[in-house]
Amino acid sequence: MNAIQQIIGWMPALLQATGVTLALSVTSVLTALVLAVFLALGKISKNTVLRSVCGAYIFFFRGTPLLMQLFFLYYTLPQLVPAFNIQSRFLAAWIAFSLNVAAYLAEIIRAAIQSIDKGQLEASTALGLTHSQAMRLVIIPQAYRRMIPPICNEFVMVLKDTSLVSIIALTDLTYQTKIIASNKASALVYIPAMIIYLIITGVFTVIFNRLEKRLSIYE
Template identity: 40%
Template sequence: MSFDFEYMLSLMPILFKYLSTTMELACWGMVFSVILSVILANIRIFKIPVLNQLCQLYISFFRGTPLLVQLFLLYYGLPQIFPVLIGLNAFSATILGLTLHFAAYMAETIRAAIISVDRSQMEASLSVGMTTGQAMRRIILPQASRIALPSLMNYFIDMIKSTSLAFTLGVAEIMAKAQMEASSTFKFFESFLAVALIYWGLVVILTHIQTWAETKLNKAYSR
């Protein structure tokens, strides 16, 4: 069978209708991942008893097991043990899975970024009457965010691509729609090439945004 370029072009508008679901999954996952990873990083830095050990166990598990397995555990496995989770829908389970998975990676990135900020910054903050929490929020974390930005953007790009696993739970996102179209027309190459081009286009756009953000944040340090 020859390549059907016209079919691929006609499929693009259909796939774009489901792009919002993909981006919603990724954006919510990113927001919650950043919040959770900052909490985990601070627990690791200040070595809070018990919580520090639990964080290490959490990070080890979610970094050491595949995301697909984690999604299946959350959506199919946990409701068998905790009946209260039976009402968890596939969309929420996907966001929860993305959050827990990527927060384990981001926590180590943010921890390294915070540690890289000179200790004199914290000492100076404490000397003018700030509490440790205020110093972290106002002085340390803003500087650490500049250092962590490239890695966090890479994780966001990876998260967007990882939303393609949501179709295994029945979420109708861009990959799921491409799969359905391919199954109904048997034009698998055209369907999956179309979705691959859309993912690629998103990554190119985000790469340009990352470059702009890095230039903006590094302007004060380039003098």
């Protein structure tokens, strides 16, 4: 009974930290999604310079660990360029996650666009549409349905990866759990923390599954 009372007493702090975790996950993915569209279009562009720049961006952020990128942005960059000293831990985490996730989403979007039969682009051009109009009106509306499953999976991964921000002392769910465990000298707090992660992951998984069915993903 004492253990249950302890867990109940920890819940307000854990739920508040959960709000930080959710806010970071949602804002990072939404920001990354916007950036990813431009990166994906740049990656398949006929412009060699643009294609190379977007390709290099994607290679860098996919090829280096998110944790190292977070360290670099929060600790290293201010030493190199003092003007980039980011005081807000949440802002630093948001920037790092947005830049990193954009690289992964860009590849998802690129693959979805290129999976559409090339004949449709040629037919659209033959009907008088410009390349940009054909992409916007014909190709992308079909491709976005194929993007939904991997983008949803990426969101769930980001939700769990937010635990990395505890390394810069941002009070997310993981960091708050560690604080309670240290202050109260009790490892019981990891039980409700894991349950909270399971619940929010499960809720978003159900939402995404329904979204996939509604959009008839595999038609």
